[in-house]
Amino acid sequence: MGLTLQDLAWHRAVGHLIERLDQPDFWLALSRLLHDYVPADSWVALLFGNGRPRVFAESPFEGGGSDPLHHDYLRGLYLLDPFYIASREHQGSGLVRLADVAPECFEQTDYYRLYFTHNVVADEVQFNVQLDAESTLCLSLGSERRFTPEQITLLELIRPWVTALMRKRMSFEPEPDEQTSTGSPPEDGGVDRVMQRLGTALTLREVDVVRLMLAGCSNKEVARKLDISAETVKVHRRHLYGKLNIKSQSELFALFMKAQSTP
Structure with a gap:
């Protein structure tokens, strides 16, 4: 079976991207190419590591300027991002x-x-492209609709080209101290460090429960991840609610937002 016109168009476009690996608009060009095959409404290229994510490029904000929700993400909400959590718990390359x-x-x-x-x-x-034991390079595509099985299959089919280009691009990205687009530089942190800013002493296990609860884990999932019983999870939850003087998970999230925005 010979190559189709669509095949030829893809290989030609990839060739143009290779030529643009060292150009400032590489991530934009890559996102536009992907959009031709699988439409997406937003995208961001970033690096997950031990500290705050490093953002290399992202889709423009509709209202112009910078997206305030994105600033919240970089200040601490990324700690609740299931993709970030998965990259720390199960490192590896692939389409997620x-x-x-x-x-x-x-x-x-x-x-x-x-x-x-x-x-x-x-x-x-x-x-995802696993660069080393601590760093995962990511290109995320967001959509206002569920991606169809056919679209996922297509993305998986072209994944080897996309991830290879992403890996090669890293040699042209600036060092962290040269990067100014994300405001304050990445720093070490986690839910435990954020919650410590509230001035309330939580045990390490209670902090683990907070982290998993805020991320959306059920009591059974928390129990499985921490290798404890669901009843013990409920006990930890009751104790930390008492220490923080709250009665709901929404109040816990509000405290987390307050703590992660505190210098």
Whole structure:
């Protein structure tokens, strides 16, 4: 079977991208190429590591200027991002779907309601490239509609080209201290460091429960991840609610937002 016109167009476009590997608009050109085959409503190229994510490029904000929700993400909401969590727990390269990494109660979380549905809207897929033991390069595509099985299959088919280009691009990205587009530089942190800013002493296990609860894990999922019983999870939850003087997960999320925005 010979090459189709669509095959020829793809290989020609990839050739043009290779020529643009060292150009400032590489990520935009790559996102536009992908959009020709699988339409997406938003995209972002970023690096997950031990500190805050490094953003290399992203789709423009509709209102112009910078997206305030994106600033919230970089200040601390990324800690609740199922893609970020998955990249830290199960490192590796490949195409990752939201359905692969979202916890059981993800759509019931305040993170989903107040951030995800506004910034990503309905569905998300991510090309991941594991660079080393600590760093994962990601190209995330967000959509106002669920990606269809056919679209996922197509993205998986072209994944080797996309991830190879992403890996090659890294040699042309600036060092962290040269990058100014994301404001404050990446720093070490986590839910435990964020919650410590509240001035309330939580045990390490309680912090683990907070992190998993806010991410959307059910009591059973928390129990499985921490290798404890569901009843013990409920006890930890009751204790930390008492320490923080709150009565709901929404109040816990509000405290998290307050803490992560505190210098």
